[in-house]
Amino acid sequence: MNIILTGATGTLGSKVLYEFLTDKFDEIEKIYLFVRKKGNTSPESRIKKVITSEYAPDTIKKNLDAVLEKIKVITSDDFLNPAAFLSKEETNYFIHSAGYVNLSVNPDQEDEIFNENFGFTKKIFNSYVDYLHKFIYISTAFSIGNMGGVIDNDYLKKEEVTYRNYYEKSKHTTEKFLVEASKEKNIPIQILRPSVLGGNIIDTPTYFISKYMVFYLFAKFFYRSASDDSIRIAVNAEAGLNIIPTDYAAKVIVKVFESDIEQLNIVHSKGTNLLSGMSKIMETVGFNNFSVAKEAVDSTAGYGSLLEKFYYETIGVHLAPYLTSKPYEWDTTLLESILPIPEYDLEEYLVSTIKFAKTKEFRNEKW
Numbered sequence: 501m502n503i504i505l506t507g508a509t510g511t512l513g514s515k516v517l518y519e520f521l522t523d524k525f526d527e528i529e530k531i532y533l534f535v536r537k538k539g540n541t542s543p544e545s546r547i548k549k550v551i552t553s554e555y556a557p558d559t560i561k562k563n564l565d566a567v568l569e570k571i572k573v574i575t576s577d578d579f580l581n582p583a584a585f586l587s588k589e590e591t592n593y594f595i596h597s598a599g600y601v602n603l604s605v606n607p608d609q610e611d612e613i614f615n616e617n618f619g620f621t622k623k624i625f626n627s628y629v630d631y632l633h634k635f636i637y638i639s640t641a642f643s644i645g646n647m648g649g650v651i652d653n654d655y656l657k658k659e660e661v662t663y664r665n666y667y668e669k670s671k672h673t674t675e676k677f678l679v680e681a682s683k684e685k686n687i688p689i690q691i692l693r694p695s696v697l698g699g700n701i702i703d704t705p706t707y708f709i710s711k712y713m714v715f716y717l718f719a720k721f722f723y724r725s726a727s728d729d730s731i732r733i734a735v736n737a738e739a740g741l742n743i744i745p746t747d748y749a750a751k752v753i754v755k756v757f758e759s760d761i762e763q764l765n766i767v768h769s770k771g772t773n774l775l776s777g778m779s780k781i782m783e784t785v786g787f788n789n790f791s792v793a794k795e796a797v798d799s800t801a802g803y804g805s806l807l808e809k810f811y812y813e814t815i816g817v818h819l820a821p822y823l824t825s826k827p828y829e830w831d832t833t834l835l836e837s838i839l840p841i842p843e844y845d846l847e848e849y850l851v852s853t854i855k856f857a858k859t860k861e862f863r864n865e866k867w
């Protein structure tokens with residue numbers, strides 16, 4: 501079998517690549533990686549950095565020649581040209597992990613977010629469909645929008661969805677497109693949806709993650725803040741944020757991609773309580789001057805300080821919809837039958853991931 505993987509320079513895709521190269525090495529003929537050039541760094545050099553990184557498994561680094569032999573980097577010239585490197589007779593699995601994680605609520609960004617997530621996936625699917633054994637799409641557990649209660653794996657029957665941002669809407673729209681297109685073209689599809697990605701819990705170094713997004717951005721904002729102005733943050737004290745370690749998510753993906761499962765949320769069985777989680781983050785980054793607001797804080801009511809204004813004009817506007825969401829939980833029965841979620845204390849994990857990020861000054865890996 502061959503694997504075609506997008507997003508291998510990303511947080512999740514790099515871990516999925518490591519899993520394939522360690523767990524499925526002998527079963528895979530070739531791994532095709534779609535990689536863009538970055539600045540002056542060629543796609544091939546970027547992948548070399550990923551697989552020789554200090555965070556790559558030793559088995560990969562010790563076996564480098566064979567690993568390089570197994571990988572073929574596809575550059576943007578050939579992204580939509582499968583005939584250049586694939587044969588229709590082979591068993592080709594396409595795992596589409598590339599995505600644009602942008603939680604903006606600014607209407608000016610809607611088109612870009614839709615083009616990157618929906619438009620790009622549509623082009624890829626239509627170009628590759630005749631070459632594929634199966635198409636696996638990495639979506640997000642939040643593509644169902646702000647839905648309270650217990651959430652199951654089937655997002656495709658839900659009509660009334662309140663999206664928190666264009667990212668969620670673009671991912672859900674993509675899911676719906678793929679399901680319809682796969683029926684029409686008679687090709688199996690699988691939709692896998694991680695919740696918020698956090699540092700490793702199984703692999704070493706524990707708590708490592710290659711890119712600091714979502715809750716890490718919140719921590720980074722207050723870690724870096726030169727001001728100790730007071731700030732009010734609206735939080736639903738009943739609700740939690742669902743964080744899933746990236747290594748666990750990658751292991752699940754590599755375990756299920758050949759199965760008949762059509763939709764699976766890769767989420768924790770419990771959320772980290774937002775109020776206590778936020779307090780722990782603030783304590784870990786050394787910021788104390790905050791209070792919890794009952795109502796949304798925005799420009800209409802006026803800001804209480806310059807720091808508050810700066811927060812709500814930058815990351816606060818993206819994070820507020822998540823901090824004030826309805827309480828929810830996911831049904832993880834199917835997920836846990838595939839790979840049990842490791843047991844650990846959620847707040848200790850949160851503190852440890854932020855401490856790890858601090859040792860790296862919240863700097864993303866340069867891949």
Ligand SMILES: NC(=O)c1ccc[n+]([C@@H]2O[C@H](COP(=O)([O-])OP(=O)(O)OC[C@H]3O[C@@H](n4cnc5c(N)ncnc54)[C@H](OP(=O)(O)O)[C@@H]3O)[C@@H](O)[C@H]2O)c1
Pocket residue numbers: 506507508509510511512513534535536537538596597598599600601616620638639640641693694695696697698711713714867
């Ligand atoms: N991060 C999260 O918390 C989270 C949570 C749930 C679901 N997800 C989903 O999981 C998937 C992976 O996310 P991630 O966290 O790994 O994201 P990431 O760290 O931001 O990486 C994104 C990856 O996609 C690639 N990519 C983006 N647009 C591309 C394009 N037009 N052409 C080629 N490559 C492109 C990037 O390449 P470059 O390196 O060249 O930019 C990078 O390899 C996404 O589909 C995302 O929606 C993420």
